[in-house]
Amino acid sequence: MPSPSLRVAVVGATGLAGQQFLAALVRHPWMQVAKLAASERSAGKRYSQALQDPSGTSRWFVPEPLDSAIAELKVEDAREMSTAGLDLVFSAVESDAARELEPLYARHVPVISTASAFRYEPDVPVFLPGVNLDHAALIDRQRATRGWRGFVTPGPNCTTVGLALSLKPLDDRFGLRRVLMTSLQAASGAGRSPGVLALDVLDNVVPFIAKEEQKVEIETRKILGRLEQGVLRPHDAAVSATCTRVAVLDGHTESVFVALEKKASVAEAGQALREFGRDFVALGLPSCPAELIHVTDEPDRPQPRLDRDRGGGMTTTVGRLREDSALENGLKYVLVSHNTKLGAAKGAILMGEWLATKGYVG
Amino acid sequence: MPSPSLRVAVVGATGLAGQQFLAALVRHPWMQVAKLAASERSAGKRYSQALQDPSGTSRWFVPEPLDSAIAELKVEDAREMSTAGLDLVFSAVESDAARELEPLYARHVPVISTASAFRYEPDVPVFLPGVNLDHAALIDRQRATRGWRGFVTPGPNCTTVGLALSLKPLDDRFGLRRVLMTSLQAASGAGRSPGVLALDVLDNVVPFIAKEEQKVEIETRKILGRLEQGVLRPHDAAVSATCTRVAVLDGHTESVFVALEKKASVAEAGQALREFGRDFVALGLPSCPAELIHVTDEPDRPQPRLDRDRGGGMTTTVGRLREDSALENGLKYVLVSHNTKLGAAKGAILMGEWLATKGYVG
Amino acid sequence: MPSPSLRVAVVGATGLAGQQFLAALVRHPWMQVAKLAASERSAGKRYSQALQDPSGTSRWFVPEPLDSAIAELKVEDAREMSTAGLDLVFSAVESDAARELEPLYARHVPVISTASAFRYEPDVPVFLPGVNLDHAALIDRQRATRGWRGFVTPGPNCTTVGLALSLKPLDDRFGLRRVLMTSLQAASGAGRSPGVLALDVLDNVVPFIAKEEQKVEIETRKILGRLEQGVLRPHDAAVSATCTRVAVLDGHTESVFVALEKKASVAEAGQALREFGRDFVALGLPSCPAELIHVTDEPDRPQPRLDRDRGGGMTTTVGRLREDSALENGLKYVLVSHNTKLGAAKGAILMGEWLATKGYVG
C-alpha cells in the first residue's frame, strides 16, 4: 500500500466521535483526510472556526492536538457532500442522521460508521477485526440488493466490542451456550451532547443506559454468527446483559459469566484467549495492536484506568479468569476495552485498513 | 420492653464500624451503651481522647455527632473487659481479633458481631432479619457444644445482605437454582485501615476484593439453608459472584441474574419481593424499616446515592426487574443496599432487638 | 402569621432550581404553592406529566419526594400567568427569561428571583438574610421609578452568598479593605442544562466559570454597600475572585484572604463571626437556621460533604481562621456554604419570610 493514497472523508467531524477519527488519522500511512462534513451550521467554515464556541473556547475535546492541516480544511454540509474523488467515508454522526446520510454516500463509496442505524439490517455486516471477516461476503449481497457501488459497514456498539472479541476464541474451541454480562461503562461512551452529567455519576452508579442491553445482545449474536448460503445466521447462544454507568472517564469494564458446550479449564481458556487473533495481527495493519487480547494473571486486574490504553487502546484485556460454579461448564472473567478507541474511531479505521487490503476499499 | 434496660458493650469502639454502632445506639429505646472496649492502646482513656490523633484532629468519622455521654465513657482493654452487668456485646473488631475475643464474652453473654470469624462454623447462625430467624435453633446447639452461657451470632458480609434478602422471596415462591451476581461496591466497605485509596479508585474500577466472592457464595447458601434435625443444610442453589470496587462512598449495587425452579413473570416476582417481610416489619422493632425490600419501576433506579438511605439505610431497593433470556426461568435485576447500615452496625442492632423479643438477649 | 396564608407561584417550576423551591415549600407554615409556571412546552400539563421525559424517566431531580398535591397542579405558561390571587412569585428561570418575565409579575406582586437579570440595577436590592435588610428602602424607590405595585429582589449569586455573609461581621468590627477569594465550586451550581459533564470534572479541576468572578466582585460590594440618601453606594473594599469547578456535588468551598482596616486577632475575628446574626436568628423565621455562621476549630474543616447540610443547608461554616502574613491586618479562612439551599431556593424563601414580617409581602 503506497503512502497516503486513500482519500477519506470524516462526516460528523465536529462531534466528539468525529474528532477521535481525525486524531487517529493524523499521519496515517495509508489514509489522508480529504474532506470534512458536518451539519449545516458548520458548513462553509474552516474546521478550526467551526469548533469555536461563542465564549471563544475551542470545542476540540480529544487530548491529541488538532492537526494544523486539518484545522484549515473547509467543512462541507453533510447533506451536500460529493463523494467524487473519495475512496472511503467514515461516518461519526448520530443514528438518525446516519440513516439519512449514509445511503447518500454508499451509493458511490464504502462507508464505515460508528452509528447503529444499519447494524441490524440482514445485508449489513458488523465487523469486528479478527473475528468475523468472513462476513465480508455480505457486502456483495448488500451492493446487489441496494444497487450501490459502495456499501455501509457499521462497527459494533462500544460495549459489544470487548465482549464479542473475548467470546470468539471460547466459542471456537469450546462452544458457547450462555453469556451473562454486567457492564461498568465509562462516561465517554455517552459523548458530550448531552453526555453524562457529573451530578448523575459522582458518588453513584446509574444502572441503565437506554437501548444498550438490546444492542449488546443482538450484536454479539450477529458478530458470532455464521453465513449459511449467503445469509447471516446469528449465533444460537443466549446473551443477556445488564449495563451500568460508573464514574470512569474511558474504558468499559465487563463482568462476564459464560456456559460452554465443552468443559474448559482456566488454563485452556486462557490459552485460547492468548492465542487468538495471531493471523490477523500478522497482517501488520497500521492500527492493529501486537495482541488483540491480553490475558493478565494479576489478581486485581484489569482496571480501566490502568489497562484501557494497552496496545494504543486497541487491545482488550481479560483477567480474573476463573471457573464458574453456577453454570454448566462455566467460566467467569472480567475484561476492559477502550470504548472510544477500539470501540469507536480507531476500530473503524482498522476495519477500513483490512477492507483496503482485501480490495473492498480503494 | 421498658425504656433502655438492655446494657450493651461495643467492642472495637474506636474503629469505623464501632463508631457506626455508637451512632446507631444513641437514643435507642431499649439499649444503652454501658461499656466501650478497644485495643490496649486506647485502654484507660476517655472515649473522646482515644479518638484524638496526634495532630489534634478527631478521628470520629461518622456524620452523626458523637454523643456527649458516650464521649465521657472510659475505654476498656478488650482483652480484659468483664461482662458482668452486660446483657449483650456488639463486636466490631477485625476477624483475627474476633476469633480471640468473642469467645471470651460469649462464655457469659450473647455476642453479635460484624466480623467473619465465626460465620462458617456449623453451630453458628448467620442471621439476616426477616429471612432466617428459624436458624435461632442453632443457638441452643452452640451453647450446648461449647458450654457457653452466651453465644456468637455474626451478621453476614455486607455484600451478602442485599443479595440474600432479595433471593429469599424468590426462593420461597419459585425455587432458586442458580445465582450469578456482579457487585459494584462502595469504598466504605473497606473501612479506613487501610481502606480504599483515592489513587486506586478515582477514574477507575478495581475488579477484586480479597475473599469477598467466597464469602458471598458461602454465606448466601447458608442463610437460605434449612435446618434439618438441628443441622443447617446450605441451600442447593449454585451461587457465583464477581466483586468489584467503584468510586462510591456508601451503598453496594449488585447486578443479579437468577435461574428459578418455576417460571416467574416480572409481575409475579415483583409481587413476591414487595410482599416480603411484612410479618417481620409488623413486629415493630425499633431499627426495622417500613419495608425490607422496596421495588422500584423507574427505569434508571436503584442508584446507590439516591437509594442507599431508604428506610434509614435499612431497606434494600430492587429495580430493573426483567426476564432473563439466558437462563432457564431466568430473571435479572439490580439492587442497592446500604453496606454500613443494614450491612453492618444497624443490621446487627436490629438482630439484637429481635433476639431480645425472643428471650435470647436480656 | 397564620397557617399557610401566603399564596405563592413558582415560575420555572420544571427546572432544577424550580424543583428546589417546591421541595423547600412543602409543609411551609406560611406559604402554599398556588401556581406553577414554566415554558410553553410544559403549559397545560399536570406537573408530574411535565416532568416525564420521553423514555418515561421522571425528571424530578431533588432528593426530597415530589409532593402529591403539587404533582397534580396544572403548569401554566409563564408568559401568560395571571398574578391574581398571588401574594408572591418565586422566579427560578434563566437570566434571559427573567429579564422578560419578572417585570410582568412585578407590576402586580413581589418577585423574589434566583436569576441575575436585575441584580445590577441601581434600584434593585440584592438581599442576603441578616446582612443588608436596610436595603429594603430601595424597594420603595423601585416601585416609584418603575410604577410597579410589586417589585423584584434577586438573591445573590450562589458563590457570593457565603463570601458576603462571612465578610459582613469582619467589616462591621474591623473594616474591610481587600478581599481575595478562590472558589472550589460544586457541580450543582451549573444545574442540569447543560450542567457540568462528568468528562470535564472527573480527575480534574476547571478553573473557569463564565461571568462568575465578575458577579462575585460586583455583588459582594453591593451587598456590603450603604444607602446614602436613598442611593446604594457599593462598599469601597476591593474584591478579587478566581472561580473554579471541582468534582463535588453540592457545597461551594471558598478560600478567602482579607485585609482589614484594623488589626484583628484570630480570637477576635472568630468571636465576630460567631456572634453575627443573632438578632436575625431571634426573629424565628421558619427557614432560618440556629446560626447563620458556624465557626469550627477543627484543623481540617470545613469540608463540603461534611458541612454543607449544617442548619438544613442554611448555615455557612467558617474554619481554618488564621492570621495572614501577606496582607496588612490580614486574615485568611476557608468557608463552605450550600449553593443550592442558602445559595438559591431556600435562601430566597427565607428572604420572602422576612419581607412578609415587614409587610412587603402579603
Place this chain on the structure above:
Amino acid sequence: MPSPSLRVAVVGATGLAGQQFLAALVRHPWMQVAKLAASERSAGKRYSQALQDPSGTSRWFVPEPLDSAIAELKVEDAREMSTAGLDLVFSAVESDAARELEPLYARHVPVISTASAFRYEPDVPVFLPGVNLDHAALIDRQRATRGWRGFVTPGPNCTTVGLALSLKPLDDRFGLRRVLMTSLQAASGAGRSPGVLALDVLDNVVPFIAKEEQKVEIETRKILGRLEQGVLRPHDAAVSATCTRVAVLDGHTESVFVALEKKASVAEAGQALREFGRDFVALGLPSCPAELIHVTDEPDRPQPRLDRDRGGGMTTTVGRLREDSALENGLKYVLVSHNTKLGAAKGAILMGEWLATKGYVG
C-alpha cells in the same frame, strides 16, 4: 557526557517516590541505576520480590512497566549501603529516615533528595531548575561546614515548585511584594502510606494538608532569595498559602494572586513568563522540557488532567492571567504543575543532570 557513565543509587526504592525515580531513569542517557536500597524488611531480596505483597499482587504502582534489569537488582539495607563506586544518590525516603540516612551518604557522594529533612538548613540549597542555580555556591559552604566530600540538595515541596517557578520571571522583571496562593492538590501528593482515602476526598474537598502551607511559604522565599556574601537571604516578599486536597489523581492546581513592585500589564507578564528559562532549556539536559513555563490563553485552562503531562510532566502551565484589582500592581493567574514528575523524581533527576554538567556530580 558519555553514555550511561554515572552510577546512581535510589534509596527508598520500594516506595511510590522511589518507583517514580526508577521509571524515570530507565534508558537515561547519562545515568544507570547501580544500586537500590530500602528498609531492612526488603533488604536482601530481589527488587521484584520486595514489591510482592502477601496476596501476590505486585506493589509496582507507576504506570510505566518495571524495567527487567532493575527487577533483578538486589535491594540493600539503606542503613548499610556502601557508596563505593557511586556517583550520586537519589533519596526518596520519608523525612525522618532522610535525616538519619542522607548524611551517611553525603559524607562521600552527592545526595539529591525529595525529602524535606534538610530543606531549611542555611547551608543547604533547594534547587529549582532554571531558577536558582547560583545557589550552588552553598554547596561548597555545606561541604566545608560539615566536612563532607558529598553534599545534600533536596528538591522543593511539590506545591512550591510550580509557584516559585512562575514567580521567578515576575520577580526578575517587576519585583515581587506579596503572594497569596490557594492550592487544589492531587491525591498522589500524599503517596500511598497512608495516602488519601477515597472516603475523604470523593464528593469533597479537604482544606488542610499538614505542614504544607509553611513549607510553601518558607521554601518559596528561600528559592527566590539571594546569596549575599555566601549567605542565602530569603526573598522579602510576603507569601501566604492555603492548601487543599481535591479529587484529582495527579497535577497540582494553584490559584495565585501577586502584588508587584512595578505595574505589569497582562501582556508584559505573559511575555516574561513565556520567555523564562530559555537559557536553561538551551543546555539540552536530557530531562528538560522544551519550555519551563507554557502560557495558555484559552479561557478555561490550565486543567490538571489536560495539562499535567505537558513536556513529559516537566512543564508548568500558566493560564487565566489577569490584572488583579485588589492588590497594588496586582496580577492573578492559575497554574498547573505535575506534582510527582517536575515536583518529585523527574525534577530531582533534572537537577542531577545540571549538577553533572557543572562538575558537582560525577
